[in-house]
Amino acid sequence: MREEGRARYRDLPWRNVDDPYAVLVSEIMLQQTQVARVERFWTRFLAAFPTLDALAAGATSDVLELWQGLGYNRRALALKRCADACAAERGGRLPATAAELEELPGIGPATAAGVMAFAYQRPAVYLETNVRSVFIHELFPGREGVPDRELRPLVEATCDAADPRGWYYALLDYGAHLKATVPNPSRRSAHHARQSAFEGSRRQKRAWVVRRVLAADGGVGEGELIAELDAAERAAGRDGVNPGLGASIVADLVAEGFFARDAEGRLRS
Numbered sequence: 001m002r003e004e005g006r007a008r009y010r011d012l013p014w015r016n017v018d019d020p021y022a023v024l025v026s027e028i029m030l031q032q033t034q035v036a037r038v039e040r041f042w043t044r045f046l047a048a049f050p051t052l053d054a055l056a057a058g059a060t061s062d063v064l065e066l067w068q069g070l071g072y073n074r075r076a077l078a079l080k081r082c083a084d085a086c087a088a089e090r091g092g093r094l095p096a097t098a099a100e101l102e103e104l105p106g107i108g109p110a111t112a113a114g115v116m117a118f119a120y121q122r123p124a125v126y127l128e129t130n131v132r133s134v135f136i137h138e139l140f141p142g143r144e145g146v147p148d149r150e151l152r153p154l155v156e157a158t159c160d161a162a163d164p165r166g167w168y169y170a171l172l173d174y175g176a177h178l179k180a181t182v183p184n185p186s187r188r189s190a191h192h193a194r195q196s197a198f199e200g201s202r203r204q205k206r207a208w209v210v211r212r213v214l215a216a217d218g219g220v221g222e223g224e225l226i227a228e229l230d231a232a233e234r235a236a237g238r239d240g241v242n243p244g245l246g247a248s249i250v251a252d253l254v255a256e257g258f259f260a261r262d263a264e265g266r267l268r269s
Contacts, residue, residue: 005170078106
């Protein structure tokens, strides 16, 4: 598997980087997002927020603005909160153990393992979709519903303790090759879930509302915002947005910290 991966090595900008923060940004951006899209955003984001302290000092609206086009805006908020926590409690540094990393907002086991392997060069169980693809393709041919509880000990046992970074790069690149050349092996994982359509979804409407509030320098009234969302959906040939649905979306976004209401009740980022 190593030789298969080495032969298909991708020279991506976040590779062979020792800065844990820069690696964390790439790992969070790569969640459910294609590599080609992340390549367009990672360098620009780090230029604006080169350190955890810089991200903590930045405005949430600026972070979200830079994130537009990547999707899954919750990731941007979680990354900002992670930076806030590290600036306030850890001297602007990420922890150096997977367990401590997982205590921070937006960091799950795979993301923590990625930081450990790629930034710190420490063995970790990095089980993400391309890694799953390799192990399922090589060790479970033709089998459906392969659970992570069977894959995890195999990934742990085969991790190269001397060069976990190089080992996982090889697995990632071989896995990407498999997805392009054979029926995607990760679909045979018990944890595979087909992504729902974006257009017309609540997620799409949330993204529209976030963009609209970010663009409103003087804020925007909730009624006006919902009316504009309704008109945009109808113009796209979809069902309109009734006031109840619109208010529910706005309430969720306010509660999650995407924007707030000012003294006049207008929504501002």
